[in-house]
Amino acid sequence: MLRTLTFITLLTALPLSPALAGTLKGTIHYNGAVAEPPVIDTGKYKKACPVELKDESLLVKDKAVKNVVVWLSGKDAKKKLKGKPGTYTLDQKDCRYEPHVTVMTKGSELEILSSDPINHNIHTYSFDNDPINIMFTPGQEDVQAFEEPEPVKVECDLHAWMKAWVFVTPNPYFSLSRSDGTFEIPDVPSGKYTLNFWHEKLGEVSQKITVGDDPQEINVEFPDLTPKVTQKH
Amino acid sequence: MGLAFALGLSPAWGFTPPAAEDVPESITVRGKTHTLKDLTNPLWAQPEKIPEFVRQGSDLYFKHCVFCHGDLLNGEGLLADRFTPRPANFHTKDSIFDRPESYAFWRIMKGGPGLPQKSEPWNSVMPAWEDVLSEQDVWKIIVFIFDGVANPLTPDTPQEASLERGRVVYEDKCAICHGPEGAGDGVSAEQMSPRPRNLTKGQYKIRSTPFGKIPTDDDLHAMLVHGYPETTMPSWRHLPEVDLQSLILLLKEFGKKKFERAVKKNKMPEPVVVPEPPQFTLESVERGRKLFLQNCSGCHGVKGRGDGESTKKIVDIATDAIRPRNLSQPWTFRRGSRREDLFMTLRTGLSTTAMPRFSDRIHPDQNIWDLVHYVQTLSLLLKPQVHKNLKMTRVEGALPQGPEDPRWQQITSFFVPLGSQIMQGEKSYFTTVNNLWVEAVHNGKEIALRIRWDDPTYDPILESVTKVVESPAPPLPPHLRVEEDEEEEHLAAASPEAAQFPDALAVQLAGPESALDNLPYLLNGDESNPVTLWKWQSNPNGARQFTARGMGNTSPIENTSPLNSEVIFEYGQYSLVLKKKLDQTDPAHPDRLLPGSIIPIAFNAWDGGMKETGTRRSVSNWFYLIAD
Known part of the structure; x- marks a missing residue:
């Protein structure tokens, strides 16, 4: 919804720009060995939380990778990819974060909710955005703006297994891969871009692309055990 | 001897630097004899190289000496409060600065053990550096100390604060820990905990602004003036105001990315104001x-x-x-x-x-x-005072039982500081057990000590042999609570496994042959003057008796009455009772339980959870149990 609105705004704002735009889509694969995600035992919290939770840091099904952030950068991206920030929701629910990965363009706001009957503290690890660390009591809400593009790790210091990512992109042309590994960025103005793929465990890959009028299909594969770590500690 | 102990005066609790007549005429270091009267620092003969020697001496000082003598050479290092005598303050009269440099050379090379008898060489934690540092190293450290004492301030204080001045002062005072460009990677950073701050991130732990926001100038000023207690960051309140202001300019330059963004976006964070405190009720x-x-x-x-x-x-x-x-x-x-x-x-x-x-x-x-x-x-309102004499209360009849016997409440508790053993062998610079509380009783025949110390982790194996109470998860509404029996069922399959290294505590007693005016060296004695250790450890849970002739040189004591121990762990604190019926072979034999008798005692502690084992431990000075 947001994206469509953005695009209309863009068209109105740039009447000279021809209606040239293409849709980028594709599937993201990983062929490396993937162990069954570890099961988390919630121990003393088993009645306040599900007894068991699944580790969500690497979800691969039939080689297709979920939760890969896809976004565009480069000179043309700076020039052509404009749009308004939005508001997103991150809920602390059933002792996990919903969603596990949030992608938002810079300047967007994150509405943080706490649906659980117990306390959580939301602790973000970021460098360009001011990190936050707030104690949340049940039902507490807070809004936090993220102004600089970067991946931000989110953790709860009270419940070691709770982890999430807020990925702030430089523009609103992004996608988050679904459980079948597919992604789609509609209506990208024609131009030369770098198409980037980021995954919390697999690291980052990118490629140069040229967007014209026609839809493009781009399939990528993360190299086995990408050693690159994007979040410095 | 028992009588002599009984009549002996309570030993002095202080330190006077050796007088000129107590300085030996010559010392032998690695086979080379130095006549102190004629010994001078050879490095001054190369004036062009002095700045380099100061730098090298500084690196050595921050590697070996800073933990006790402190960044400011004032004896206020991290471990200053843990040991008696306190580390030397080089700025005072009678310090090495006030003496021929050969005196400093002697003190560094021969350390505490090389002190004359009347200076209680057994109680000083100053190591003898002769086996670690070369002659050159020691002279460089002396050059650094003398230079630092003579120039406590960065020279040429300007009229006005500036970034350039900030850099000069930073280079002089801060870079050794925080690194040349403020990245927290100075030469001494690795050894410190907490590590020196990386100043390029613009993140400061203590601010008046919300979490994650940049601090105000006043916050930075307060941080420089107060320092961070119990860390290697000292207070810089002695610097001229213009230098403090210059450093603030530099700190903002280092964290430019964050500070400039706040200015650019006109988003200077609002400081939190502390309201008037209400009445305590x-x-x-x-x-x-x-x-x-x-x-x-x-x-x-x-x-x-x-x-x-x-x-x-x-x-x-x-x-x-x-x-x-x-x-x-x-x-x-x-x-x-x-x-x-x-x-x-x-x-x-x-x-x-x-x-x-x-x-x-x-x-x-x-x-x-x-x-x-x-x-x-x-919490206690004030840091407890340290008393050298620990009263050992006489009780009639049976001694208190385990650690939870209510009679312990009647016995005076004494606070004993411990510091990291950084004098010999493998070292842990930041040990867990920094102090303990001890209560002592006797009934003329038996002695019992209750010792309590904080350790946030316990050896899990103890769960199967004694009382262990963990802090529970924060309270939940009744229907969400996990009851104890449900937990048992859940965890039934996993019986506790022992930690890799046990937690341990040792009581060190002098003797049995040592005289009060010639105690064994505090680090478990030495070849000629051994100590007795009563050592409890968590796995296997129990206490044993040893003779030690230096750390690591221990042998079990046979043919003596048993040493009984009982331990519990509750909410991050160990409570241990050691009890023994004294016999004639004990350092604290029954004669020493006469009123007024003195039994020298010291403590060693190991947090196995932090891999403290062997010489990686915390240690105390000698204290004196005084029998009622």
């Missing part, structure tokens, strides 16, 4: 207790000793993510322990740590003050 404390259990005990534990359920996640030694503060020891609070300080920490959180801030939309000021009041009840 018991109602407030009770409300605070409930808030604390709900909001704080998950990390700090129910008694505030940093043993909460969630600490397993927070503590990561590899990245120097350190433990939640032990709230029972307020002298370690970085910001300070006044009510206003606690309020500010709760409202703003501690950036770069797991300590969150408490939002004012959810927690009105009253909640915060309630928490502050409760936290104050967990």
Whole structure:
């Protein structure tokens, strides 16, 4: 919804720009060995939380990778990819974060909710955005703006297994891969871009692309055990 | 001897530097004899190289000496309060600065053990450096100390603060720890915990602004002036104001990315203002207790000793993510322990740590003050005084039983500081056990000691042999609570496994042959003057008796009455009772239980959870049990 609105705004704002735009889509694969995600035992919290939770840091099904952030950068991206920030929701629910990965363009706001009957503290690890660390009591809400593009790790210091990512992109042309590994960025103005793929465990890959009028299909594969770590500690 | 002990005066608790007539004529270092009267520092003969020698001496000093003698050469290092005599302050009259340099050479090479008899060589923790440092190294350290004492300030103080001046002062005073470009990677950084701050991130732990925001100039100024207690960051209040202001300019330059963004976006964070503190009332404390259990005990534990359920996640030694503060020891609070300080920490959180801030939309000021009041009840108001003489109370009949015997409440407790053993062998610079409490009783035949020390982790194997009480997860509504029996069932399959290294505590007794005026060296004695150790460890749980002739040179004592031990672990604190019926072979034999008798005693502690084993331990000075 947001994206469509953005695009209309863009068209109105740039009447000279021809209606040239293409849709980028594709599937993201990983062929490396993937162990069954570890099961988390919630121990003393088993009645306040599900007894068991699944580790969500690497979800691969039939080689297709979920939760890969896809976004565009480069000179043309700076020039052509404009749009308004939005508001997103991150809920602390059933002792996990919903969603596990949030992608938002810079300047967007994150509405943080706490649906659980117990306390959580939301602790973000970021460098360009001011990190936050707030104690949340049940039902507490807070809004936090993220102004600089970067991946931000989110953790709860009270419940070691709770982890999430807020990925702030430089523009609103992004996608988050679904459980079948597919992604789609509609209506990208024609131009030369770098198409980037980021995954919390697999690291980052990118490629140069040229967007014209026609839809493009781009399939990528993360190299086995990408050693690159994007979040410095 | 017993009589002599009984009549002996209580030993002095202080230190006078050796007088000129007590300095030996010559010393032998690695086979080379130096006549001290004629010995001079050869490095001064190369004046063009002095700046380089100062730098090299500085590196050596920060590697070996800073933990006791301190960044400012004033004897106020991290371990200053743990040992007696205190580390030397080089700025005072009678310090090495006031003496021929050969005196400093002697003191460094021969350390505490080389002191004359009347200076109690057994009690000084100053190591003899002759086997570690070369002659050149020692002369360089001396050049550095002499230069530093002579020039406590960066020369050529300007009229006005400037970035350039900030760089000069930084280079002179800060770079050794914080690194040349402020990245927290100075030559001595690796050894420190917490590590020196990386100043390029613009993140400061203590601010008046919310968590993660840039500090105000006043915050930076306060940080420089106060330093961080119980860390290697000293107070810089002696610097001229213009230098402090120049350093603030530089700090903002280092963290430019963050500071400039705030200016550019016109988003300077609003400082939190501490309101007028309300009256301290018991109602407030009770409300605070409930808030604390709900909001704080998950990390700090129910008694505030940093043993909460969630600490397993927070503590990561590899990245120097350190433990939640032990709230029972307020002298370690970085910001300070006044009510206003606690309020500010709760409202703003501690950036770069797991300590969150408490939002004012959810927690009105009253909640915060309630928490502050409760936290104050967990802690002592003042750091306890250290007494050299520990009264050993005489009781009639049976001695108190285990650690929970209510009769211990009647016995005077004594506070004993411990410091990291950084004098010999493998070292842990930041040991867990920094102090303990001891109570001592006897009935003329038997002696019993109760020793309590804080350790946020226990050896899990103890669960199967004694009472272990962990801080529970914060209270949940009744229907969400996991009851004890349900937990048992859940965990039935996993019986506790022993930690890799046991937790341990040893009581060190002099003798049996040593005289009061010639005690064994505090680090478990030596070949000629051994000690007796009563050592408890968690696995296998029990206490054994040893003779030690130096650390690592121990042999079990046979043919003596058994040493009984009983231990419990509760909310981050061990409580251990050691009991023994004395016989004639004991260092504390029955004659020494006459009224007024003196039994020298010291303590060693190991936190196995932090891989403290062998010489990696904390140690105390000699104390004196005085029998009733």
